[in-house]
Amino acid sequence: MRIVIAEDSVLLREGITRLLAEYGHEVVAAEGDATRLLAVVTYHQPDLVIVDVRMPPTHTDEGLRAAVELRTQRPATPVLVLSQYVEERYATELLALGTVGVGYLLKERVADVREFVEAACRVADGGTALDPEVVSQLFARSRRRDPLASLTPREREVLSLMAQGLSNLAVAERLVVSAGAVEKHISSIFTKLDLAPSEHEHRRVLAVLRYVAGE
Amino acid sequence: MAALLKKWYGPLARGRVWKESVHLLADLVVGIGLFTAVVTMLSLSVGLMVTLIGVPLLVATVVGGRVIGSVERARVAALLGVALPAHAPLQWHGGLWQRAKQALADRPGWRGLAYGLLMLPWGVITFTATVVIWSVTLSMATLPLWGWLADPPPAFDLDGVTYEPGEWPLGLLSLGAGLVGLLLLAVVPRVIHGIAAADVALARSLLAANAEEQLQQRVSELEVSREASVESSASELRRIERDLHDGAQQRLVSLAMNLGMAKERLADTDDERAKEMVALAHDEAKQAIVELRDLVRGIHPAVLTDRGLDAAVSALIARCPVPVELHSDLPRRLPPAVEATAYFVVAEALTNVAKHSHARSALVRLVEVDDHLLIEVHDDGGGGATDAAGGGLRGLRDRVAGVEGRLRIASPPGGPTVVSVELPCGS
Structure with missing residues (x-):
């Protein structure tokens, strides 16, 4: 797939480009700051945009602002946000515009090369990729603790992986159980949390996130 | 004898008495100037108060009072050698009207004006005193010399007696006056210094910051410097956080990523030892990232x-x-x-x-x-x-x-x- 990267560290910009090339993806543009991101994306029409949160000129959160702007202007463009820190507040801002084709990962997740590329592909396909750390922060912040407390440890694990954006199959692989077992856990979770069951994975992620964020 | 002479007449050889005399003489000139200026400005501003020009004029006058203060403090320091503590600068902020009110309530400014007015009568006193003291003393001390230097005046009659100047008893009288003048000359520096001290006291009472003001000033200086040091340590922490973020953290992530790629490559080979070593290095690099992240968050969270x-x-x-x-x-x-x-x-x-x-x-x-x-x-x-x-x-x-x-x-x-x-x- 064709990817645009915005990352101010040359080292990482080139590293990520190399890594993606290794898996057969093409980086069509690599930007050092976020100011021209929208124009570059409009020009290249990439399948995925990868943005670092902290970039020049102010070195605070312009990457995130650019990502939010991008999702507002071009909702169909999948965006994967990378950051040295994950903050629940940033995740909430990013997810406020929906969970289709969006990802928010700790930067260090690029070290687990295969998982990172999988997450990138998932986002590009319109899925979700949330860092486990974000998910656990969202869980901790959830204003609806009591129903969450009624989940078994295994169900919490499944819920957490779902919230990260993993498909049923991927959850099954991660937990080394059968897909059928995962299905059973999921329907039990949805019953306990009183969520409307849905066949569509993306919508289920959305439902879970909505629920956890307490909207 | 020499020691006694030095003790009594030494001050005349030093500059102080001359500087003090110049200062006391100048008081009159300064007094006339300041009195005129202050009275003119005050009456102008009060007179123009009905129009709006009076207000800025009065503000300017009060601010001028501060200028009088600083110039006069400088004169006292230069000629009398006494450094008077200056007032804290006028603090004004807000809109024009607020600034005007702050300036009009400025005590140092008004005291400067009062000093300007008082300087005229005081200058008259100091000028007169200085001129009289010096001229009487000097003329008495030099009286005997005049008999030798000048042509003797003609003889004159008094009650039928003819007096020849230069002869007894007038010669003796002028000699006596000369002696008294010399004695007075020893006292002059002390008297002048006394008047100068009164001058300093006047300036101190009207132009110098008092102890409470000085303390207040010191407190606000300390407040500013404390705030600055708190702020600078906070910004130093932010800078360290930035440096770590831009430097070590990115490099570690890059290292871990390269090790991750190496690990993937090695997965297809059967060098178990190499796989194990790279996997270990990969885990350590990731652990280092987590530790550094926690450390940096502890320094200053982004x-x-x-x-x-x-x-x-x-x-x-x-x-x-x-x-x-x-x-x-x-x-x-x-x-x-x-x-x-x-x-x-x-x-x-x-x-x-x-x-x-x-x-x-x-x-x-x-x-x-x-x-x-x-x-x-x-x-x-x-x-x-x-x-x-x-x-x-x-x-x-x-x-x-x-x-x-x-x-x-x-x-x-x-x-x-x-x-x-x-x-x-x-x-």
Whole structure:
């Protein structure tokens, strides 16, 4: 797939480009700051945009602002946000515009090369990729603790992986159980949390996130 | 004898008496100038008060009073050798009208004007006294010389007696006057110095900052320098955080990524030893990233700079193993040093809650009231928290004191514990 990267560290910009090339993806543009991101994306029409949160000129959160702007202007463009820190507040801002084709990962997740590329592909396909750390922060912040407390440890694990954006199959692989077992856990979770069951994975992620964020 | 001469007449050879005399003579000139200027300006401004020009004119006059003060202090320092403490500069801010009111209420300015008015009568006194003292003394001391230097005046008759000047008893009289003049000459520097001291006293009473003002000035200087040092240490921490973020953290991520790629490549080979070593290195690199991230977050969390206290405290709460509720009502961003202190207060208090309290739940409250940030951390744990030396809460107390805040800990045995902190955050 064709990817645009915005990352101010040359080292990482080139590293990520190399890594993606290794898996057969093409980086069509690599930007050092976020100011021209929208124009570059409009020009290249990439399948995925990868943005670092902290970039020049102010070195605070312009990457995130650019990502939010991008999702507002071009909702169909999948965006994967990378950051040295994950903050629940940033995740909430990013997810406020929906969970289709969006990802928010700790930067260090690029070290687990295969998982990172999988997450990138998932986002590009319109899925979700949330860092486990974000998910656990969202869980901790959830204003609806009591129903969450009624989940078994295994169900919490499944819920957490779902919230990260993993498909049923991927959850099954991660937990080394059968897909059928995962299905059973999921329907039990949805019953306990009183969520409307849905066949569509993306919508289920959305439902879970909505629920956890307490909207 | 020489010692006695030196003691009595030495002061004449030193510059002080001359400088003081010049100063006392100049007092009259200065007095005439200042009196004229002050009276003119005051009557002009009062006269023009009905039109609007009077107000700025009066403001200018009062500010002029300050100028008189600083010029005169400089003159006193230069000629009388006394450095009078200056007033703190006029603090004015706000709109034009507010500034005008502040200037019109400026005591140093008005005192400068009063000094300008008093200087005329005082100058008349000092001028006259100085001229009389010097001319009488010098003419008496030099009287005998005149008999030799000048042609003797003609003889004159008095009551039928003919007197020849230069002869007895007039010669003796002039010699006596000369002796008295010489004695007076020894006294002159002391008298002049006495008048100069009165001059200094006048200037000190009207132009110098008094002890309370000086103390006030010192306090505000110290306040400024303390704020600057708190702010500079906070910005230093932000800089360190930035440097680590741009440098070591990126490099470590890159290292871990390269090791990750190497690991993937090796997966297809059957060099088990190499696989094992690379996997180990990969794990260590990832662990180092996590440790460095935690360390940097402890120095200064980026989200605090980006999004402020509320967001940063939310993140703290999200990481706390004990369920915490956040009540936050902060309509504006606070000064960076206050935000940083508040953040560390909450961080330390929550660490305490998690480590020692055995609490089942906690509550963090952040409110801004009357330019003060109030922070409260409640927990339903076992109590007994103290700020004993070396503990985390003690460090907190020092940190809070650094921004002039107050910390209270209420933690009876059996609980609950309430840590409350008040930080001034006036703009």
